Structures are given as structure tokens and as C-alpha cells.
Amino acid sequence: MCSMKITQNDLEQQVVQLEGKYKQLQTKYQALQISEKNIRIYLKNIMEANLPVTFYWMDKEGTFLGCNEMQALSYGFQTPEEFIGKNIYALGEMHGWDKKLCDAIRQNDIEVMTTGKILSREEKTVLEGNERICLSYKSPLLDDADQCIGVFGFSVDITERKVAEVALQKALTAAEAASVAKTEFIRNMSHDIRTPLTGIIGMADMISRVPDTEITKDSALDIHQAGRALLNLLNEIIETTQLESGDMLHKKGCFQLKATVDALIAIFKPTIKHKGLKLEVFYDDNIPHILFGQELLLHRIILNLLGNAVKFTDQGSISLEVSLLQKKTDKVSLKLVIKDTGIGIPVDKQEVIFDKFSRLSASYATPHKGSGLGLYMVKEFIKKLGGDIKVSSAPGRGAQFICTVQFKIPTSTQLKKYQSHLILNEIAPTILNQTHHKVRILLVEDNEMVQKATIFNLTSWGYDEVDVTPSGKQAIHNTLLKKYDLIYLDLGLPDMNGKDVAQFIRQDTHSPNQHTPIIALTAHADEKIRKECVALEINKVLLKPLLEEDFKKNLLEFLGQQQRLPIIDELLWVKRCGNDVQLAKETQHMMLEQLPRIKDHTTAALKEKNQAMFNQLIHQCESELLYCGLPVLEATTALLLIAIHENKQEEVKTLYQTFCDEIDRACQTLIKKG
Numbered sequence: 001m002c003s004m005k006i007t008q009n010d011l012e013q014q015v016v017q018l019e020g021k022y023k024q025l026q027t028k029y030q031a032l033q034i035s036e037k038n039i040r041i042y043l044k045n046i047m048e049a050n051l052p053v054t055f056y057w058m059d060k061e062g063t064f065l066g067c068n069e070m071q072a073l074s075y076g077f078q079t080p081e082e083f084i085g086k087n088i089y090a091l092g093e094m095h096g097w098d099k100k101l102c103d104a105i106r107q108n109d110i111e112v113m114t115t116g117k118i119l120s121r122e123e124k125t126v127l128e129g130n131e132r133i134c135l136s137y138k139s140p141l142l143d144d145a146d147q148c149i150g151v152f153g154f155s156v157d158i159t160e161r162k163v164a165e166v167a168l169q170k171a172l173t174a175a176e177a178a179s180v181a182k183t184e185f186i187r188n189m190s191h192d193i194r195t196p197l198t199g200i201i202g203m204a205d206m207i208s209r210v211p212d213t214e215i216t217k218d219s220a221l222d223i224h225q226a227g228r229a230l231l232n233l234l235n236e237i238i239e240t241t242q243l244e245s246g247d248m249l250h251k252k253g254c255f256q257l258k259a260t261v262d263a264l265i266a267i268f269k270p271t272i273k274h275k276g277l278k279l280e281v282f283y284d285d286n287i288p289h290i291l292f293g294q295e296l297l298l299h300r301i302i303l304n305l306l307g308n309a310v311k312f313t314d315q316g317s318i319s320l321e322v323s324l325l326q327k328k329t330d331k332v333s334l335k336l337v338i339k340d341t342g343i344g345i346p347v348d349k350q351e352v353i354f355d356k357f358s359r360l361s362a363s364y365a366t367p368h369k370g371s372g373l374g375l376y377m378v379k380e381f382i383k384k385l386g387g388d389i390k391v392s393s394a395p396g397r398g399a400q401f402i403c404t405v406q407f408k409i410p411t412s413t414q415l416k417k418y419q420s421h422l423i424l425n426e427i428a429p430t431i432l433n434q435t436h437h438k439v440r441i442l443l444v445e446d447n448e449m450v451q452k453a454t455i456f457n458l459t460s461w462g463y464d465e466v467d468v469t470p471s472g473k474q475a476i477h478n479t480l481l482k483k484y485d486l487i488y489l490d491l492g493l494p495d496m497n498g499k500d501v502a503q504f505i506r507q508d509t510h511s512p513n514q515h516t517p518i519i520a521l522t523a524h525a526d527e528k529i530r531k532e533c534v535a536l537e538i539n540k541v542l543l544k545p546l547l548e549e550d551f552k553k554n555l556l557e558f559l560g561q562q563q564r565l566p567i568i569d570e571l572l573w574v575k576r577c578g579n580d581v582q583l584a585k586e587t588q589h590m591m592l593e594q595l596p597r598i599k600d601h602t603t604a605a606l607k608e609k610n611q612a613m614f615n616q617l618i619h620q621c622e623s624e625l626l627y628c629g630l631p632v633l634e635a636t637t638a639l640l641l642i643a644i645h646e647n648k649q650e651e652v653k654t655l656y657q658t659f660c661d662e663i664d665r666a667c668q669t670l671i672k673k674g
């Protein structure tokens with residue numbers, strides 16, 4: 001038998017080996033301990049991190065076993081410990097959720113546990129009264145043996161992202177709709193521009209070939225109408241862009257609503273008659289005679305609605321009703337009803353017709369013309385007038401537009417100002433129909449057609465002393481040699497910018513035309529240009545082409561009151577003194593003393609920069625002139641007051657100079673008369 005002898009040495013070796021192994025194990029154990037500690041630290045970091053993420057885990061019954069701080073906080077708890085032990089129903093109760101919602105959430109948990117699949121979905125929850133949208137993931141919670149013991153959930157609040165997404169989608173849809181409308185609009189425009197253009201080209205060709213006959217006259221009328229149609233179209237488009245850029249300015253002032261309505265009806269009467277339609281108008285006499293506000297907006301509203309009614313009706317009738325809804329001490333609410341028996345509008349289209357460029361049928365497909373901007377503008381204008389618009393209609397059964405608008409009742413000062421303005425307008429036609437040999441006008445314009453049209457218009461009003469130059473330099477030369485009463489100045493000249501020409505004239509103290517009214521002509525409907533011109537003391541900026549009525553208006557404004565009214569109107573004076581000749585004489589003496597005083601006091605007020613005093617004195621003067629017969633001075637004062645009221649500093653300056661000159665002239669004439 002062989003026996004192994006364990007020597008002392010062997011034993012020692014084994015001990016050394018065992019010691020080595022023990023050390024190895026000890027190092028491993030320590031390493032494990034460190035990594036476990038680290039894991040705990042990492043976990044703690046994750047649980048407490050201020051991330052916009054929440055997570056939790058629960059047992060099979062749905063009782064929460066733990067969560068991160070964000071989760072606890074977002075559900076209104078201070079610490080995760082408070083969250084532990086609750087379930088979805090307890091949370092639901094705390095935040096006022098529907099039981100059905102809690103059931104659905106619980107159902108999700110069960111699905112995750114039974115299928116073992118990860119579930120992801122968007123969920124809506126209400127936290128502290130605010131609806132939030134969360135992107136949630138749920139996954140089974142497993143033990144060491146991979147057995148499901150509950151659910152682990154993780155969720156991110158995506159409310160802000162969702163809101164941005166919805167806004168983006170909305171913008172996209174709107175942009176697409178706008179793009180479709182724009183394409184349709186351009187197609188309509190192309191058609192609508194082509195039609196009058198055909199007229200213009202065709203008629204012009206005919207005129208150039210036929211000798212002077214009736215045909216020439218008819219064709220010229222056609223050209224004129226076609227040109228006007230084009231211009232209207234262009235103006236509508238420009239007005240829309242100005243409305244959107246906030247550049248649209250509409251003066252507030254007194255106006256006579258009845259006169260506005262009558263004038264509008266007069267526009268449509270010929271077409272209504274031509275189409276064989278019946279017209280019914282109801283005007284409520286309880287509406288105050290004179291109102292204050294933006295008359296032009298109301299004018300455009302009725303113009304568009306009546307225009308549509310006439311356009312879309314081939315038989316039956318059109319009616320317009322203007323009635324008083326409510327009257328307070330300082331304002332009125334009015335109701336406008338425009339009704340027709342025309343083609344009507346389907347119910348599902350009654351909202352879209354108010355969109356920009358929207359038309360129910362393309363202009364190339366129907367005889368009805370239009371830009372599709374009318375009702376859009378109407379709606380915007382009504383908003384500006386503090387009202388609203390409703391439509392009721394059915395296809396083939398006509399349409400009815402009901403609008404409300406509000407206007408102010410004028411104050412006594414506003415009324416007075418308006419009355420003096422009326423005087424000017426009353427005398428206007430007689431002024432402009434007289435002959436005007438002495439008035440000298442300078443026209444600075446390089447386009448020959450515009451030259452011809454302007455000269456034609458000026459001579460038709462009796463102004464035949466017109467110097468014409470196509471160049472800016474020549475214009476400056478002319479203004480140095482001759483005193484003009486009015487200058488029409490094109491801004492786009494070939495050799496110089498019109499604005500520079502104006503600046504030169506205004507800055508040259510030796511120029512006899514330093515204060516001559518300048519009317520700038522431009523083809524750009526741009527508010528910036530207008531402001532630049534005002535800064536250069538250009539009196540008015542007009543958009544090309546100038547129409548007959550534009551000439552009438554500005555000739556009246558700049559020349560009317562100075563040139564053709566008598567300085568003293570004896571008959572008017574006596575009439576205003578109740579036909580008492582003696583009283584008229586006495587007031588003439590009084591005015592001879594009073595007028596220089598007014599001039600001195602206003603000049604002093606200006607020197608002292610006392611604007612309030614200046615305004616008050618001019619107002620006072622206006623009241624006194626109402627008992628006299630000094631039409632030129634009266635009209636100048638009225639214009640000056642308007643400029644003061646509208647805060648047009650430059651106009652006030654020019655008009656005040658005229659006002660002083662007119663006082664001198666009135667006094668001299670009164671002295672001469674004795």
C-alpha cells in the first residue's frame with residue numbers, strides 16, 4: 001500500500017495558495033461592492049435628475065412601487081415616497097379624471113403584462129387643471145428569473161411640441177388654400193385684364209383708322225370705360241394690400257348719410273334699369289342727419305354689396321334698407337340690409353365668400369366679373385366700423401346681407417367745421433366754371449400721353465396757361481423765371497428725381513415758387529413715398545392716372561378759394577345780416593378793426609409756440625366770418641381749420657400764410673370801399 005506523506009512543506013505551500021485565492025476573492029468582492037454603490041449612485045442621479053421625463057414602476061395589481069422625482073412632482077406630490085402605494089384610480093380621483101380613462105390606462109398595463117410587449121402611445125392627461133399631452137412607453141417589469149412582476153412606465157410631456165405641430169399644420173393648410181386662391185385669382189385677373197385690354201387696343205386701332213365720325217366718339221367712350229375697369233381692378237388689389245400692411249388711412253369727418261346713400265343708388269340706377277330689375281329703398285328718417293366717422297368705409301361697404309346684388313341678379317328686385325338700431329348721446333348703431341332675388345349662394349359656401357380672392361365661379365366661366373376681394377374688404381371695413389355682417393341665402397332664391405355699423409354723433413365743434421367746409425363745396429361748381437386766364441400752371445411730366453391728358457383736363461376747366469416740360473432741370477429753370485399758381489410734378493423724371501426738384505424749389509428762398517403748391521404724380525401706391533413727399537413740403541401726392549374728378553378736387557383745393565371768389569360779397573353780407581343794410585355796414589367797420597387784430601394775435605401765438613391759443617383764435621375767426629360776406633377768407637379759414645384738425649403742419653404753415661394775405665386783401669378792399 002502506498003501512502004502519501006504530506007510534508008510540512010506541502011502544507012505551507014497549500015496555505016500560501018489558499019491565502020492568494022482568498023485575497024483574489026476579497027479584491028473581487030470589494031470591486032463588486034464599489035460597482036453596486038456606483039449603480040446606486042447612478043440610479044439616484046437618474047431618479048432625481050431634473051429631466052422633462054417621468055418614470056415609475058408598479059406591481060401586478062397596479063400599485064406604484066417607485067418613481068422619479070419628476071413623476072411625483074407632476075402629480076402634485078412632494079417626494080417619490082408619497083407616490084408609492086397609490087394606484088391609477090387614486091391619481092384619477094386627485095386630478096378629477098373620468099373613471100373610464102383610469103380603466104383604459106389600467107387595461108394598457110394588463111395588456112403589457114400579458115403580452116410582454118412594449119406599448120407606446122400618446123395620452124392626454126389633466127394636471128393642475130391643464131390638459132397635457134404625453135408620449136408614454138410601458139414595458140413589463142421582470143424579476144431575476146425573467147418573470148413578469150409588474151409594469152415599468154416612462155413618459156415625456158410633448159404638449160408644447162404638439163401645439164407647435166398643430167399650428168404648423170394649420171399654417172400649412174392656410175398656405176395651401178391661399179396658394180390655390182391665388183392661382184385662381186391670377187387666372188381670373190388674367191381674364192379680367194384681357195377683356196378691357198381687348199377693348200382698349202381694338203378701339204384705339206379703330207379710332208386711328210376711321211375719320212372723325214360718331215364711331216370715333218363711341219369708341220373713345222369704350223376705351224375710357226375699359227380703362228376705368230382696369231383701374232378699378234388695380235385699385236381694389238392695392239387697397240387690399242394697404243389694408244393688410246396697415247397703410248390704409250381713412251379720414252374721419254362729418255358726413256350726410258342720406259346723401260351718401262343717394263349717391264350710391266344713383267351709381268346703380270342705370271344698370272338696374274337696363275336689367276329690368278325693381279329697386280326698393282328704405283331709409284329710416286330717425287337716423288341723425290349728420291354723422292361723424294369714416295364715411296369712405298361705409299361707402300365701400302354699400303358699393304360692394306349693392307354691386308354684387310346687381311351683378312348676380314337677372315330678374316326680380318334689389319332692395320336696400322338703412323335703419324337706426326340704437327341711438328345713444330354720442331353714437332348710433334345702424335343696420336344695413338341688402339337683398340336680391342338673384343342666383344343665391346349655397347349654405348356651405350356662405351363662409352368662404354368672405355375669404356380673400358374667393359369666387360364661387362371663375363370669371364372665365366361666367367359673365368360675372370370680379371376679383372373676389374369685395375366681400376373680404378367689406379368684412380374688414382365692417383370690423384373697423386365696430387359691426388358685423390351675416391348672410392342668408394339659398395341657390396336660386398336670392399341673397400340677403402345684414403350688417404351693423406356704428407358711427408359717432410358729431411360734437412358741436414365738428415359740426416361747425418363741417419358747415420364751413422360745406423360752404424366751400426357749395427360755391428365750388430360756380431368757381432370752377434368761370435374762366436381763369438391769369439392762373440399759371442407748370443406741368444413737369446415726360447410721358448406724352450399723360451401730358452396730353454393733363455392739358456386736356458386743365459383746359460376743360462378753363463386753365464389754359466400751362467407750361468409743359470419733360471425734364472427736371474428745365475422745370476427748375478422755369479420756376480426761377482416765372483411765378484406759377486400750381487405745379488404738377490411727376491416723381492419719375494428721366495434726368496432727375498421729382499423729389500429732388502421739389503426740394504430745390506422749396507429750399508431756394510429767392511425762387512418765386514418757394515411756396516407754390518406742388519402736386520406730385522406717381523405710379524407707386526406707396527405710403528413711404530407719400531411720407532417722403534410730405535417731408536419735402538409737397539402739398540399732395542396723387543396716384544396716376546389722374547381722373548377728371550381728381551383734377552376738379554385739387555384745382556378747387558389749391559386754386560379755387562384764391563382765384564375766383566370775390567374778396568367781398570356784398571349781397572351775401574347783407575343777407576347774413578338779416579337783409580339789414582345798415583347792420584352789414586356796421587359789421588364791415590367792425591371787421592376792418594377786428595381782422596388785423598386776429599392776424600397780430602395769431603402771429604404772436606405762433607411765435608410763442610402757443611398752438612392751443614392759435615387754434616382757438618382761428619376757430620373764433622371762423623365763427624365771426626359766418627356773419628360776414630368775405631368768401632375767400634372764409635374758405636381759407638375753413639381749409640386752415642381742417643389742416644389744423646388733421647395735424648398737417650406743413651399745410652397749416654402754407655394756409656396760414658394765405659390766411660394772413662387774405663386778411664390784408666380783405667382790409668384793403670374794405671378800406672377802398674369806404
Ligand code: ADP
Binds near residue numbers: 353369
Ligand atoms: P367678386 O369681386 O367676385 O364679386 P366678392 O368678394 O364681392 O367678389 O364676392 C365673392 C363671391 O361671392 C362672388 O364671386 C360670388 O360668387 C359670391 N356672391 C357675392 N355676393 C353675391 C350675391 N349677392 N349673390 C350671389 N352670389 C354672391
